Amino acid sequence: MALRSYVEGTWVTPTDEGVPVHDAVTGEQLGTVSSEGIDMSAVLDHGRRVGGAALRELNFHERAAILKSLGGYLREHRDDLYEVSKRTGATLGDSKFDIDGGMGVLLTYASKGKRELPADTVIIEGEAEQLGRGGQFVGQHILTPLRGVAVQVNAFNFPVWGPLEKFAPAFLAGVPSVIKPATTTAFLTHRMVELVVESGLLPDGALQLLCGGVGDLFDHLTEQDLLSFTGSASTAQRLRTHPTVVARAVRFNAEADSLNCSMLGPDATPDTPEFDLYVKQLVTEMTVKAGQKCTAIRRALVPEPLVDAVAEAAAARLAKVTVGNPADESVRMGALASLDQREEVRRSLKALLSVGTAVFGDPDRVEVVGADAARGAFISPVLVKADDADRAEPHEVEAFGPVSTLIGYRDAAHAIELAARGLGSLAGSVVTNDAAFAREVVLGIAPWHGRLLVLDRDDAPESTGHGSPLPMLVHGGPGRAGGGEEMGGLRGVAHHMQRTAVQASPRVLGAVTGRWVHGAARADDGTHPFRKSLAALRVGDSVTAGPRRVTDEDVAHFAEFTGDTFYAHTDAAAAAANPFFDGIVAHGYLVLSLAAGLFVDPDPGPVLANYGIDNLRFLTPVYPGDELTVTLTCKAITPRGDSAHGEVRWDAEVTKHDGSVAAQYDVLTMVARTWP
Numbered sequence: 197m198a199l200r201s202y203v204e205g206t207w208v209t210p211t212d213e214g215v216p217v218h219d220a221v222t223g224e225q226l227g228t229v230s231s232e233g234i235d236m237s238a239v240l241d242h243g244r245r246v247g248g249a250a251l252r253e254l255n256f257h258e259r260a261a262i263l264k265s266l267g268g269y270l271r272e273h274r275d276d277l278y279e280v281s282k283r284t285g286a287t288l289g290d291s292k293f294d295i296d297g298g299m300g301v302l303l304t305y306a307s308k309g310k311r312e313l314p315a316d317t318v319i320i321e322g323e324a325e326q327l328g329r330g331g332q333f334v335g336q337h338i339l340t341p342l343r344g345v346a347v348q349v350n351a352f353n354f355p356v357w358g359p360l361e362k363f364a365p366a367f368l369a370g371v372p373s374v375i376k377p378a379t380t381t382a383f384l385t386h387r388m389v390e391l392v393v394e395s396g397l398l399p400d401g402a403l404q405l406l407c408g409g410v411g412d413l414f415d416h417l418t419e420q421d422l423l424s425f426t427g428s429a430s431t432a433q434r435l436r437t438h439p440t441v442v443a444r445a446v447r448f449n450a451e452a453d454s455l456n457c458s459m460l461g462p463d464a465t466p467d468t469p470e471f472d473l474y475v476k477q478l479v480t481e482m483t484v485k486a487g488q489k490c491t492a493i494r495r496a497l498v499p500e501p502l503v504d505a506v507a508e509a510a511a512a513r514l515a516k517v518t519v520g521n522p523a524d525e526s527v528r529m530g531a532l533a534s535l536d537q538r539e540e541v542r543r544s545l546k547a548l549l550s551v552g553t554a555v556f557g558d559p560d561r562v563e564v565v566g567a568d569a570a571r572g573a574f575i576s577p578v579l580v581k582a583d584d585a586d587r588a589e590p591h592e593v594e595a596f597g598p599v600s601t602l603i604g605y606r607d608a609a610h611a612i613e614l615a616a617r618g619l620g621s622l623a624g625s626v627v628t629n630d631a632a633f634a635r636e637v638v639l640g641i642a643p644w645h646g647r648l649l650v651l652d653r654d655d656a657p658e659s660t661g662h663g664s665p666l667p668m669l670v671h672g673g674p675g676r677a678g679g680g681e682e683m684g685g686l687r688g689v690a691h692h693m694q695r696t697a698v699q700a701s702p703r704v705l706g707a708v709t710g711r712w713v714h715g716a717a718r719a720d721d722g723t724h725p726f727r728k729s730l731a732a733l734r735v736g737d738s739v740t741a742g743p744r745r746v747t748d749e750d751v752a753h754f755a756e757f758t759g760d761t762f763y764a765h766t767d768a769a770a771a772a773a774n775p776f777f778d779g780i781v782a783h784g785y786l787v788l789s790l791a792a793g794l795f796v797d798p799d800p801g802p803v804l805a806n807y808g809i810d811n812l813r814f815l816t817p818v819y820p821g822d823e824l825t826v827t828l829t830c831k832a833i834t835p836r837g838d839s840a841h842g843e844v845r846w847d848a849e850v851t852k853h854d855g856s857v858a859a860q861y862d863v864l865t866m867v868a869r870t871w872p
Contacts, residue, residue, distance in 0.1 A: 197227040199386045202393060202405040203234055204242040210234075214408060215379055220285035220531040221521050223571035229379045231408030237416045239374060239404055243345035244420070247372030247401025252341060254399075255317050257837055259368050260309025262397050267302035269395040270388070274299070277356065277388060284355065284381045285531030285573060287522040290485045297664075298360035298388075301683070304667040305364040308685055315835045315842075316710055317341070317370065321695065323811070324705060324713045331715040334702050338709060339693040341370035342447075344420030346692060347413065349435070351426040352378035352533045353488040353596075355385040361667065362424050365688030367402060371422070376406045376413075378427075380533045414438050422447040422692060424682070426490070429453040432678055449691065450678030451671065453594050455618040457495040458662055459611055459637060461628025466505050469653040474627040475509045477651065478600060481663050482577050483517050483529045487598035488537070491623040491663035494594055497611050500604035507581055507602055511556040514577050520565030521572075527565055532573040532597055541575060544595035551587045552580040552601060585610075591617035608633060612640035620675020625649040625662040646673030646681065712736050712831045712847060725830055726797035729871040730842045735830050741794035742825030743853060746782050746818055754786045782818040787859050791826040791850045802871035804841055812861035816852065823853040831862065841866050 198214055200207045214230030251259065270277075274295055281291035313319065319339035327333045346366040350358040359375045366373050377385035389405045392398065406413070417423065417440050425435050425448075432450040435441065441448055458478060464470035481493040498506045522530040532538045545559045557578035564574050577598035582590050590601045591614070605611040615624060615637075624645045626637050629652045638648055647669060649662050665671040670684035682688060698708055702715030712718075718738035725737045755761045763770040764781050771780045788809075797803070818824065827849050835842040844867045850859040 199227055199229050199382055199407040201231055201234055201407045202389055202403075203239045204404070205246070205400050208234060210408060217379060217383055218534065219283045220533050221283065221567050221572045223535070223568075226283060226383055229382050229407050231406050231411060234406065234411070236411050236413040239406070239413070240345050240347075240416050240421070242401050243372040243374060243404060244343060245401075247399065247403075248341075248343060248345070248370070250399035251367070251370040251372060251402055252317060254370070255315050256309050256313035256368065257315045257835070259370065260306045260313070261837060263302045263309065263364060263367060264306035266392065266395060266397050267299045267306060269397065270299050270302070270391060273391050276391070277384070280384050280387045281355075282522045284384055284533055285486060285522065287527060287530045290522070290530060293357075293484060294354050295356045297354075298357040301357065301361045301364045301667045305368050305689075308668070309368045310837070312686060313368075313689075314710075314832070318709065319690070319693065320709050320711060324702070326714075327699065332701050333699070334705055334713060334715060335697055335699045336705055336709060336713070337695055337697050339690055339695055341693050342420045342422065344371065344418055344422065346371050346373045346422045346424065347376070347417070348373060348424045349376045349410070349427070350378055350385070351490070352380040352537075353485060353490070355381040356388050358426055359385055359388070361665070361671070361683055363403065364667070365683060366422070366692045369689045369692035371692040372402045372404075374404045374406060376410055379408070380537070382407050415440050417441065417444060417446045419444045419446065422449070424449040424680075425678075426451045429676055429678070447691070449672070449680035449682060451490060451622065451673075451680060451682060452676065452678035454490055454620075454622040454673060454677045455494045455591060455594050456491055456621045456623050456662075457497050457615045457618060458493045458625040458627065459497040459615065460499065460502060460506065461626065461630050461633050462499045463630040463633065464628055465502065466509070468629065469656070470627050470629050470651070471505075471509075473651055473653070473656050475506060475513060477625070477627070477662055478506075478510055479513045479517070480661065482514070482579070482598045482600050484663070486529055486532050486575070487577070488533060488596060489663050491665065493600050493625075493662060495590060495614070495618065496600050496602045497605050497614055498602060500606060503581065503602055503604045507555040507579065510579055514556045514579060517577060518565055519562055519574055519576065521567040524566035529577065529598065531567075532575060535573050537596070538573045538575050541595050541597035541599065544593050545578060545580075545599060547589050547593045548580050548595060548599070548601055551584065551589045552582045555579050555581045555602070585614060608636050608640070612637060615641040616644045618644065618676065620673050620677040620679070621645050622671065622673040622677045623647045623649070623662060623665075625651055627651045629653060644674060646670055646677060706735070710735065710832065712829055714847070718827070718829050724797045725828065726803045727801050729802040730833065730835060730844070730867050730869045733830055733833060733844065733867065735833060738827060738829040739795060740825065740827045743823035744790050744794055745823045746786075746790065746820055748780070748820045750786065750790075751780060751782050751820060754783055754789075758783075758785075760785075777817055779819060782820070782822075784814045784859065787814070787818050787824065787850060788861075790824055791848065791859070794824070794826045795828040795848070802868040804866045804868055806863065806865050808864040810845075810862040810864065812859070814859050816856045816858045818852065818858050822858075824850055824858065825853075826850045828863070835869070839869070841868050843867075
């Protein structure tokens, strides 16, 4: 059976025999993979013209809702994906790591889109900058979706999570995707995309699938397209220097080789919880996905006096790992993705064993449960102890399988030096209960790492582990690891958007951004804005209230009532000696309270709740005798999908009788969509 590609809104069967793909456990041929006959230029054109246009018609909240529904739909069909995943050599635990992890990315971005992005198609970055003395020339950074396609070329080890981690932020940004899976495990990605298409949730052109080679795809990329790659550093280098990628400045992201390390602190002796955590984590990272993780621990950095103890404890734990057919419930580690991959691991192990000793495992022999070891891509976990920590091989050779090398270090400085010899890693971990050691090491190795986990007895019960990328944190690393970043919450969304500085008058900038900007006109039609529902309220609606004189009695009462008897509010002589004040000053929170008393409309109405204040600054001291006036202006309106209410952000400015600004802040309220 030939795997079909999904392009230009239809499933396409290749026109040649293609490359065979096999069951990693049994060796059985599952089908063939080829992209022969596909017009790559037309694929990109369909994504830009149809998919991009459809996505840009939706706002962030609408895209987030689709991601949530898609995550739920795939979750309903995960047993189907688990079954297919067995053929990649994955155990049920491995499959959950991949498949449930991918669904988790969709749901995380759905949540972030709803909570952190506006019901709009443009992201406003930061506050408007005043560029002219009179306040009528201002600037603002905005983010808008690129008008191209996000092309992703994926590795074989995560056939579901890999594509979805790239798809989710692109989709939320409003950019369509073309998924190109690795041939070895393309059949699982193919089934995932079949389910996505069957769901009917995505607009046409939002996602396309290319099974097989890329042909001349890269030749047709433009400056509005993006290219993301996961795989070897050598391939990443070729893609990064592709003539079209260079000439058109195609936005490029790579996640490549990574000789990740995990460091045991000198304090973590065998009688401590940290020692046990280290050994357990090391064995887990060696055996989950049969070690075929870009974040797996390749170098176990251990204080020289503890190397033998770690080797003995890890070997004892590895001896309990059953290797075999993932269909057997007793199996804890399945097969590698292919026989070719097994041979590649064996070649790498020869280099490592030339400068070390295997303290557990034999790359050429393994006991297998429920399968034929000769036909399946099985290999034993192998733990190597380096003879010399400073030899190059452990820091340069990555055996992409269940392999790790124990390396002894002398002190913190030596450990930092060894970690840096990886020349850039995706993930690292430090297992210690010594906070001072953790600080020294983290700051020392951070420049070479995209993510660092500090594991101790306190965070261990909640930790997701050394090798678990999280969608709210960046996934990537410097140097050898590719120099790119994926996910990272809204950072991943911004990667698919163009940051543009817009310079204009406050009135025009407000029209562009959909937010009221200082210096723009305010609207006061005589109806208090708090009497307006979300449907009736408009950006710029405003009310001015006051003045309210602040008295000595106000300040004294507030101090007594709240217990805030800081000397500047209660001791005239001490307050006058303060370099910032001329005498007793009103509490900042008294100023806010008095302002609220001025602008709040007391009767029941569409304003349901005040749930926060942002960007609060006290700019000028308020003294007894000062008169306060507050101006409240509707700054931004954010509906909450189909909810009966939404968020309104109000600009609040409290001024004194001399015109100086005492306080400035944003008030956040929940407002009913309609009223009554």
